[in-house]
Amino acid sequence: MTDEKKIILINRILIFASILLVIIGVWRGEVGVVLNKAVKVCMQCMGIG
Amino acid sequence: MKKERFFHKYRHWIQAAWFALTNGYLRGYTSGKIYTGNTKVLCFPGLNCYSCPGALGACPIGSLQAVFGSNTYRVSLYVFGVISLFGAVMGRLVCGFLCPFGLVQDLLYKIPFGPKRKNLPNHKILSKLRYVILILFVVLLSSLVKDVTGMAAPWFCEWICPSGALFAGIPLVILNPGFRTAIGFHFWWKLAILLILLFLSVVYYRPFCKYLCPLGALYGVFNPVSTFRIKVDQTKCVKCGGCQRACGMDIRTFETPNSTECIRCLNCVSACPTGALDTTWHIAGKDFADRYLAKSDETLANPEVVRTVILGCAMVFSSLFTLLLHLRSSVYANFIYFMTNVYPASYSPIVMGMNFAKVTVTVLVLINGISLILQCKKADAVRSSAQSMKILQVIYLLLCVGMIIAIVLNPPIIGVWLNNILTSPFPLLGMPFITLTLSRLDKIVHGEKKAGIGFAILFVFTILVSLLIPLFPILLGYALASAGLTGSGAVQ
Numbered sequence: 001m002t003d004e005k006k007i008i009l010i011n012r013i014l015i016f017a018s019i020l021l022v023i024i025g026v027w028r029g030e031v032g033v034v035l036n037k038a039v040k041v042c043m044q045c046m047g048i049g
Numbered sequence: 050m051k052k053e054r055f056f057h058k059y060r061h062w063i064q065a066a067w068f069a070l071t072n073g074y075l076r077g078y079t080s081g082k083i084y085t086g087n088t089k090v091l092c093f094p095g096l097n098c099y100s101c102p103g104a105l106g107a108c109p110i111g112s113l114q115a116v117f118g119s120n121t122y123r124v125s126l127y128v129f130g131v132i133s134l135f136g137a138v139m140g141r142l143v144c145g146f147l148c149p150f151g152l153v154q155d156l157l158y159k160i161p162f163g164p165k166r167k168n169l170p171n172h173k174i175l176s177k178l179r180y181v182i183l184i185l186f187v188v189l190l191s192s193l194v195k196d197v198t199g200m201a202a203p204w205f206c207e208w209i210c211p212s213g214a215l216f217a218g219i220p221l222v223i224l225n226p227g228f229r230t231a232i233g234f235h236f237w238w239k240l241a242i243l244l245i246l247l248f249l250s251v252v253y254y255r256p257f258c259k260y261l262c263p264l265g266a267l268y269g270v271f272n273p274v275s276t277f278r279i280k281v282d283q284t285k286c287v288k289c290g291g292c293q294r295a296c297g298m299d300i301r302t303f304e305t306p307n308s309t310e311c312i313r314c315l316n317c318v319s320a321c322p323t324g325a326l327d328t329t330w331h332i333a334g335k336d337f338a339d340r341y342l343a344k345s346d347e348t349l350a351n352p353e354v355v356r357t358v359i360l361g362c363a364m365v366f367s368s369l370f371t372l373l374l375h376l377r378s379s380v381y382a383n384f385i386y387f388m389t390n391v392y393p394a395s396y397s398p399i400v401m402g403m404n405f406a407k408v409t410v411t412v413l414v415l416i417n418g419i420s421l422i423l424q425c426k427k428a429d430a431v432r433s434s435a436q437s438m439k440i441l442q443v444i445y446l447l448l449c450v451g452m453i454i455a456i457v458l459n460p461p462i463i464g465v466w467l468n469n470i471l472t473s474p475f476p477l478l479g480m481p482f483i484t485l486t487l488s489r490l491d492k493i494v495h496g497e498k499k500a501g502i503g504f505a506i507l508f509v510f511t512i513l514v515s516l517l518i519p520l521f522p523i524l525l526g527y528a529l530a531s532a533g534l535t536g537s538g539a540v541q
Contacts, residue, residue, distance in 0.1 A: 010274045011137060018134035025127025030116050031090045034128065037115035038089035038099040038107040041082075041228075045100045045111060045206040045213035046221055047239035048231040 057315040060145065064152040067095075072149070072216075077102030081224030092131045094139070095148035096264050098210070100217035102224065109135075110187060110264050111206055111213075117192035118201030132264075136271030140278075144258055144265050144312035150212040151258060151312070157250040158297070167254050167299045175260045176310065182209065183263035205263060207235065211243040254297035258312060269309035278329055279306040279318065285325035295320035302326060357425040364418025371411045407448060 025031070056063070071093050074084035083100055093106035109132050116125030135143055144151050158165070169175055182205065190204040206213050218239060222228045249256040258265050281303055292302035295316040300308045302317040306326065318326040 007274050007278075011276055014133060014137035014271070014274065015276070018130045018137055021126045021130025022134065023130075025125065025130055028122070028126065030122055030125055030127040033116050033119045033121065034092070034107055034112045035087070035090040037112065039083070039085040041221065042098070042100040042111065042203070042206065042213070042217070043231070044203050044235075045098050045108075045210065046218035046228065047207075047214050047236035048218070048222075048228060048233060 054319050056146075057319040060314060061152065061155060063146050064149070064155070067147050068097075068149045068152060071095075071097060071105055072101055072103035074103045074105055077104075078220070078224070081221055081228075083221075092128055093147075094135045094143040096150050096210070096212045096262065097148075098206075098213040098217040100213065100221065102217075102220050104216075108212075110210070111203060114187060114191040114201075114203035114205060117188065118195070118203060120195075120199030123192065132267055133271070136268045136275065138276045139268075140272040140275030140307070140313065141265060141268045141309075141311060142275075142277050142313040143268055144262075145314040148258075148264075149216065151255065153215065153247075154250040154255045154257060157247060158254050160251050162251055164252065165254075166252055167297060169249075169253055169256065169260070172259075172299075178260050179262055179266040182261055183266045187263045208238070209242060209261065211239070211246050211257060214239040214243040255312070259298065259310070265312070269311075272309050272311055273307045275307075276330055277313065279311070279313070280327050280329055281306050282325045282327065285323045287323055287325075289322065291320050291322055292317035292326060354425045358422055361418045361421035361425065364414050364421065366418075368411045368415035368418060372408065372415070410448075 077083055081102065083102055084105055086105070088105045089099060089107055091106045092109040092112050094109070096110060097104060097106070097108050099107045099111055109128055112128045113125050113132070116122050116128055186205040186209060191201050193201070194204070195201045214236075218236060222232065222236070246257050246261075253259075279302065286303050288303055290301075290303075293300065296302060296311075297314065297316065298308075298310045298312060300311050300317075302308075302311070303325070305311075315328070318328060
């Protein structure tokens with residue numbers, strides 16, 4: 001297998017694994033934590049927390 | 050104009066357009082309040098503070114720390130998945146084209162003031178600092194240093210992030226009098242960091258991206274293996290060093306075109322005098338077109354190949370559809386359990402086992418569909434796929450036996466399944482039928498009209514039924530409500 005093909009293979013595995021991680025993360029309910037944090041003003045981000 | 054030169058020429062406009070698109074909540078800029086809609090669940094690729102008054106999405110680094118620091122989860126699979134997906138597809142192209150703070154630094158560097166330099170002294174050592182910040186501030190401190198409630202502060206946001214100070218802190222403090230009273234040491238500390246970085250950006254190219262950005266450090270790791278890549282044609286390259294001179298990050302592109310430092314601004318590609326540098330998206334672009342699209346001199350594609358690709362697409366679509374419905378059901382079941390601590394009525398080990406088998410079959414259909422598309426030109430692709438479909442039929446048969454056993458053991462389950470058929474019939478009805486029909490793939494592909502028409506009718510029918518049946522109760526409710534036939538508490 002050439003280097004180029006190895007890179008393509010690694011890339012495809014990474015993309016697949018990332019999608020899998022996102023699906024598992026959504027299934028575990030992590031998005032709720034993200035949404036909860038993102039819809040409130042983050043005092044620490046602003047520098048007054 | 051070569052596409053790379055086009056993107057290079059309009060890069061700042063693309064950055065500005067992306068900033069406008071992802072920070073388009075205009076009311077926030079007048080009211081001093083932030084957007085609270087559902088799109089905030091999505092992580093946008095760049096370092097875009099979610100407390101920016103206009104932000105429509107979430108910052109990936111902020112979200113990563115939020116989940117690390119929560120008392121519910123130790124690791125954030127969702128956010129890390131999103132970051133690695135962006136990284137695997139684009140690498141640091143995000144830094145070059147989609148990061149708002151990168152745009153600010155780019156514009157400051159254009160100010161014709163003083164000498165222009167690329168790197169700070171001790172560049173090599175300082176460039177490792179962003180990895181230290183990533184590990185120490187984003188991962189360790191934000192997940193380990195917890196307060197009495199079990200929550201941890203977002204250390205990077207709190208002590209370093211200049212994007213938060215610029216896009217969230219300053220606008221909100223100006224617009225909202227309530228925040229002005231809360232200003233303290235933290236604010237002045239972050240303002241000082243921001244001002245130092247902004248002044249440095251006038252002289253040095255992107256100091257924050259080079260030395261401090263943890264998101265760039267993460268994306269950089271993906272640069273050598275990302276889908277988007279810069280490639281060097283060694284037969285054309287004369288090693289003149291023109292690419293390095295044009296590169297703000299000071300990379301020897303002709304030696305390491307996909308360095309972890311490269312932000313893919315495409316200066317090098319545009320500056321190369323011999324055209325030795327080029328970009329590629331691998332299969333997504335040119336390779337994909339070469340494989341599937343007809344050339345201009347080709348009059349007609351092989352109809353068997355076309356039919357094979359269409360069948361492959363149908364299999365991919367139907368299996369993804371089924372998987373999504375299963376995902377919806379599992380999210381629903383988990384939600385019920387989360388709210389009530391009671392499993393839904395349909396829960397039983399045998400049902401779980403059958404669901405697992407059904408999802409496995411669906412994934413196999415998905416894999417078969419993808420392999421059919423990828424091998425559309427091979428003569429034996431259809432035959433081998435048809436054989437595996439016959440195996441899937443056997444599994445479906447076993448599932449039917451499992452259903453009968455489940456009904457004997459637990460008769461009320463019939464009601465639950467009938468309800469399932471009414472609300473999402475596709476997994477239960479559509480997939481076995483489609484699998485049955487697809488086992489005749491070879492006949493369909495070789496132009497047997499009856500098989501082809503039968504498949505098309507069945508496919509369209511199951512999709513329509515799947516989409517329409519869940520709407521029936523709603524439509525019925527509205528029809529009854531509009532006729533004044535509902536009691537109190539019915540559809541309003």
